[in-house]
Amino acid sequence: MKILTANRLSDGIAVWYADGGWAETVGQADLAHDKAAEDRLEAIGAKASANNEVVDVNLIDAEVVDGVVEPVRLREKIRAAGPTIRSDLGKQAERAA
Amino acid sequence: MYRYDEFDHDFVQARVAEFSDQVQRRLSGEISEDQFRPLRLMNGVYLQLHAYMLRIAVPYGTLNSRQLRMLGHIARKYDKGYGHFTTRQNIQFNWPALSDIPAILADLASVEMHAIQTSGNCIRNVTADHFAGAAADEAADPRPYAEILRQWSSVHPEFSFLPRKFKIAVTGAERDRAAIQTHDIGLHLKKNAAGELGFAVYIGGGQGRTPMVARKIRDFLPEADLLSYCTAILRVYNLYGRRDNKYKARIKILVHETGVDEITRQVEAEWQELKDAELKLPDADIRAIEAYFAPPALAERPEGDEAVKLARLDSKGFSQWLDQNVVTHRHPDYAAVTISLKGIGDVPGDASDSQMEAVADIAEKYAFDELRVSHEQNLILPHVARADLKAVYDALVEIGLATANSNLISDIISCPGLDYCALATARSIPIAQEISQRFASLERQREIGELKLKISGCINACGHHHVGHIGILGVEKKGSELYQVTLGGSADENTSVGEIIGRGFSSEEITDAIETIVDTYLGLRLGPQEIFIDAYRRVGPAPFKEALYAGEAKAA
Numbered sequence: 001m002k003i004l005t006a007n008r009l010s011d012g013i014a015v016w017y018a019d020g021g022w023a024e025t026v027g028q029a030d031l032a033h034d035k036a037a038e039d040r041l042e043a044i045g046a047k048a049s050a051n052n053e054v055v056d057v058n059l060i061d062a063e064v065v066d067g068v069v070e071p072v073r074l075r076e077k078i079r080a081a082g083p084t085i086r087s088d089l090g091k092q093a094e095r096a097a
Numbered sequence: 098m099y100r101y102d103e104f105d106h107d108f109v110q111a112r113v114a115e116f117s118d119q120v121q122r123r124l125s126g127e128i129s130e131d132q133f134r135p136l137r138l139m140n141g142v143y144l145q146l147h148a149y150m151l152r153i154a155v156p157y158g159t160l161n162s163r164q165l166r167m168l169g170h171i172a173r174k175y176d177k178g179y180g181h182f183t184t185r186q187n188i189q190f191n192w193p194a195l196s197d198i199p200a201i202l203a204d205l206a207s208v209e210m211h212a213i214q215t216s217g218n219c220i221r222n223v224t225a226d227h228f229a230g231a232a233a234d235e236a237a238d239p240r241p242y243a244e245i246l247r248q249w250s251s252v253h254p255e256f257s258f259l260p261r262k263f264k265i266a267v268t269g270a271e272r273d274r275a276a277i278q279t280h281d282i283g284l285h286l287k288k289n290a291a292g293e294l295g296f297a298v299y300i301g302g303g304q305g306r307t308p309m310v311a312r313k314i315r316d317f318l319p320e321a322d323l324l325s326y327c328t329a330i331l332r333v334y335n336l337y338g339r340r341d342n343k344y345k346a347r348i349k350i351l352v353h354e355t356g357v358d359e360i361t362r363q364v365e366a367e368w369q370e371l372k373d374a375e376l377k378l379p380d381a382d383i384r385a386i387e388a389y390f391a392p393p394a395l396a397e398r399p400e401g402d403e404a405v406k407l408a409r410l411d412s413k414g415f416s417q418w419l420d421q422n423v424v425t426h427r428h429p430d431y432a433a434v435t436i437s438l439k440g441i442g443d444v445p446g447d448a449s450d451s452q453m454e455a456v457a458d459i460a461e462k463y464a465f466d467e468l469r470v471s472h473e474q475n476l477i478l479p480h481v482a483r484a485d486l487k488a489v490y491d492a493l494v495e496i497g498l499a500t501a502n503s504n505l506i507s508d509i510i511s512c513p514g515l516d517y518c519a520l521a522t523a524r525s526i527p528i529a530q531e532i533s534q535r536f537a538s539l540e541r542q543r544e545i546g547e548l549k550l551k552i553s554g555c556i557n558a559c560g561h562h563h564v565g566h567i568g569i570l571g572v573e574k575k576g577s578e579l580y581q582v583t584l585g586g587s588a589d590e591n592t593s594v595g596e597i598i599g600r601g602f603s604s605e606e607i608t609d610a611i612e613t614i615v616d617t618y619l620g621l622r623l624g625p626q627e628i629f630i631d632a633y634r635r636v637g638p639a640p641f642k643e644a645l646y647a648g649e650a651k652a653a
Binding site (some may be wrong): 048049075079084089 | 129149444530
């Protein structure tokens with residue numbers, strides 16, 4: 001499965017495409033289960049990039065754990081949570097708060 | 098320290114205005130990311146995992162209190178309350194919004210700072226010995242020459258689009274604390290038999306995926322010829338350096354592929370065309386720049402000896418800090434102090450906004466308003482009266498920056514790694530923290546003695562692992578982090594590249610492996626005076642391999 005991720009142009013914050021917009025957390029990201037869905041996400045990413053909403057758009061591997069979308073690779077897990085050495089920073093801190 | 102003249106002011110202000118306009122045009126969609134990326138990189142703005150990152154230049158690592166206070170202010174106002182001091186003597190902020198960067202640059206310009214040429218394929222921030230101007234062992238302060246190089250290289254039209262980035266380091270002492278042999282150009286300022294100043298010139302050092310020790314191409318270059326000779330080197334590189342493959346584009350590859358004799362011939366031939374022309378530095382100009390770096394007037398403070406003696410008796414902590422973090426100054430009543438940014442379990446090189454402000458206060462009160470950033474990711478107070486050392490120590494204790502571990506195993510260089518960096522393949526900070534905690538006992542660290550441990554989270558080697566006595570390189574293997582160990586590297590006047598000792602270790606195994614290496618060293622050294630690197634050079638890798646892997650061979 002794949003999801004679409006990028007960084008928001010104005011502040012660089014990591015975002016994921018979910019439900020017609022760019023969410024600041026990964027949990028509800030739109031999942032692509034097949035090539036056609038991946039192509040659809042990629043087209044959305046290319047358009048958002050061209051519209052200057054986001055930069056560095058990528059399709060990444062994801063899985064669903066307990067009903068929540070999670071990235072597969074460590075790099076993407078860290079993007080989705082924040083630095084592992086500072087649990088007071090990044091998405092993980094916002095979740096805790 | 099150097100103060101901007103009118104030209105510098107106008108130049109930096111013009112760049113702030115120009116880049117602010119570029120940011121506005123990017124945010125409004127007038128220019129695309131492809132158009133904007135090279136512009137933002139020329140101004141130190143990267144995009145990392147979580148956000149943008151802004152790298153700010155600290156020329157030759159020299160700061161005053163006002164500047165450090167401004168960095169604290171930026172950390173608090175625009176970032177998340179901290180900054181990261183880097184191995185290039187710079188500082189990075191990890192969370193700035195692009196829309197705030199024009200305001201940050203305007204704030205920086207108000208204290209004569211900027212982010213120009215902290216990225217891109219140009220001549221980067223020139224680095225220097227962090228004890229410059231204070232060290233007892235230097236021929237002369239290298240910073241005036243670093244400043245001359247800064248002025249010459251700033252938006253140099255011929256050298257703004259080199260095949261790859263280009264780094265220059267200068268030391269003024271025999272004992273190299275600026276790692277000059279790991280730089281594209283390394284300059285060793287010294288005096289010849291006639292007492293004249295000049296440079297031994299090294300080229301082609303570097304780390305990354307192809308580590309190489311620089312080669313000396315000239316034993317003595319008169320100071321007046323600094324710019325013409327560097328221009329000759331850069332011209333040869335700019336002409337022949339590879340542009341077809343970014344991994345082979347640094348000057349080290351050109352030196353290696355061309356051969357040092359041939360490239361020396363090319364540089365010298367180019368230099369013959371340049372040496373007597375307008376790049377020759379007039380003596381008056383060198384002396385004028387030198388005057389900016391005139392040391393503070395150091396009054397006699399002979400009461401220091403007695404004060405230090407008494408304070409030692411009074412405080413074991415002070416005594417240990419004095420032994421480890423305080424070095425001899427050229428003036429006997431003074432000392433140079435290393436403020437460790439490597440507290441046990443802390444993130445190497447990170448300092449909070451309030452720590453930056455408090456250190457600025459200390460520097461203002463006790464250190465003639467002078468500070469340095471070391472390439473080992475610590476802060477330095479270069480001139481402190483010995484009589485004031487206890488007061489400085491007490492003030493550092495209050496802000497948690499009095500860890501007495503300079504040059505010990507927990508004084509670890511670490512890149513940001515996969516916790517922040519978009520290029521990283523593994524985390525480096527948590528490994529540094531775990532090793533630091535494992536060796537937390539200062540007594541044990543002192544028993545081990547000088548040991549430079551350096552960690553990089555990818556092959557680009559920002560954490561200088563190749564030249565660590567013990568180096569750790571984090572890679573990704575089958576989806577997991579794997580840590581490769583190199584031994585025998587060194588970044589001083591006897592620079593060497595470490596050798597890979599064997600198979601890598603998982604994140605769970607790596608700290609044990611480091612402990613095994615350290616214990617092996619303790620078991621074979623000739624005595625406490627034989628530090629790790631000397632013992633390794635004497636015995637080679639075999640005993641360490643045996644200790645790390647022998648069990649495996651038997652099991653197999």
